[in-house]
Amino acid sequence: MLLAKVAGAVLVMGATTCAGWQVAARYARRPGQLRDLQTGLAVLQTEVEYGATPLPEALQRAARAAGPVAGQIFAESARRLAAGGGVTAGECWEQAVEAVADTTDLGPEELSVLKALAPVLGASDRADQIRHLQLARHRLESEEARAREERQRYERMARYLGVLSGAALVLILI
């Protein structure tokens, strides 16, 4: 009887503590991913501006520069673009953003910034694309600043709350 109670208490505490750490880890990962995304967009902009590289190749280079998580968006859209099937580059980009969104820690604001690129990507002239890529980077930069601030504020809070809510639950249930 006592053993079951102790085991249950340990399990409940473990579960809520883990949940708290997960939330905290999400806050911790966001700034880095936003920075990687900016790097990828900068590479893409350079490829468009100076290299005039074909879009699939430019996207692949951006994917390599943006690292494993944020680079998925570039890699996925490059893959979709290479697969063909009568889709435009903008559609590929939008589909890739939607497909990869769940594996990243990006929020709806960042996703809308990325999706705003879809109508211009590979569809308008060079100057227009560069302007939109710059705009997207600026907006991601301000999002990154906000993500850093949120991390400072909420990372530790999430851990504490996980442990404390577990303790409260155990106390109430026992």
Add this chain to the structure above:
Amino acid sequence: MLDVSLLFKIAGVGIIVAVMATVLKQAGKDEQGQMVTLVGVLLVMMVVVSLLGKFFSLVRTTFMFQ
């Protein structure tokens, strides 16, 4: 007979709720902190109210109030 563990339980809930409210307040989430405090008060209240009910019925049966 009321066992002492109930008192400790209520005290523990109080302490944890107080710490939670402080943590939330520090993170700038004052409303959530107040919410947690309110939930803690309600939880303890539910326990205490049922005990009070038992107590009053005990008094009534003891003194035979009709």
